[in-house]
Amino acid sequence: MADHSFLSWPFFGPEHRHLRADVDAWAEAELPGLVDHGDVDGTCRRIVRALGAAGWLTEAVPSDSHDVRSLCLCRETLAYHDGLADFAFAMQGLGTAPITLFGDDALRKRYLPHARDGAAIAAFALSEPEAGSDVAALAMTVTPDGPDHVRLDGEKTWISNGGIADHYVVFARSG
Numbered sequence: 001m002a003d004h005s006f007l008s009w010p011f012f013g014p015e016h017r018h019l020r021a022d023v024d025a026w027a028e029a030e031l032p033g034l035v036d037h038g039d040v041d042g043t044c045r046r047i048v049r050a051l052g053a054a055g056w057l058t059e060a061v062p063s064d065s066h067d068v069r070s071l072c073l074c075r076e077t078l079a080y081h082d083g084l085a086d087f088a089f090a091m092q093g094l095g096t097a098p099i100t101l102f103g104d105d106a107l108r109k110r111y112l113p114h115a116r117d118g119a120a121i122a123a124f125a126l127s128e129p130e131a132g133s134d135v136a137a138l139a140m141t142v143t144p145d146g147p148d149h150v151r152l153d154g155e156k157t158w159i160s161n162g163g164i165a166d167h168y169v170v171f172a173r174s175g
């Protein structure tokens with residue numbers, strides 16, 4: 001049986017203990033009906049919608065700031081039940097964190113609510129064939145292309161949710 005005695009450590013409060021128990025009960029009840037490892041894309045879509053409907057994506061896509069203890073507990077608990085559930089949860093956070101942390105109001109209003117309620121799938125495009133651990137080697141460039149658009153030149157690789165995401169946060173050099 002899993003040992004959850006760490007939840008009594010001083011940096012966890014009652015809200016963290018409740019969160020872990022609630023996510024655990026939700027995962028136990030809901031995930032078996034959502035997960036089909038023969039259909040990874042469909043499973044991701046179903047899990048993201050269900051996580052959003054249950055309110056858990058509020059931890060990954062907060063309206064103000066992230067509580068990293070809650071994030072860790074959600075991830076650990078979901079991963080215990082199914083790796084794909086943790087993956088789907090984590091990607092909603094990774095694919096929105098730059099907007100949550102640095103976006104202006106318009107950008108936040110446009111992208112965050114749908115990622116939070118599970119209607120939109122997020123992706124995070126940083127890695128390139130020659131820029132993995134060595135992020136400073138990033139080579140993709142971004143240049144203005146008319147009043148409302150930019151042009152991206154380069155290649156990305158390993159992008160989780162690639163092909164099924166509704167938006168991509170793309171890292172590129174502007175100068």
Ligand SMILES: Cc1cc2nc3c(=O)[nH]c(=O)nc-3n(C[C@H](O)[C@H](O)[C@H](O)COP(=O)(O)OP(=O)(O)OC[C@H]3O[C@@H](n4cnc5c(N)ncnc54)[C@H](O)[C@@H]3O)c2cc1C
Nearest residue numbers: 123124125126127128129131132133134157158159160161
């Ligand atoms: C399943 C999966 C999903 C992914 N999803 C995404 C995604 O959504 N978005 C995204 O942008 N990227 C994604 N990635 C890419 C991931 O972030 C990169 O694989 C990672 O950054 C490592 O880069 P690399 O594969 O080029 O390995 P490398 O950087 O080439 O590293 C190879 C090995 O060398 C070691 N190493 C590297 N530098 C040093 C050093 N200076 N000193 C000592 N050892 C070193 C590393 O630890 C590693 O063992 C994903 C990768 C995987 C496997």
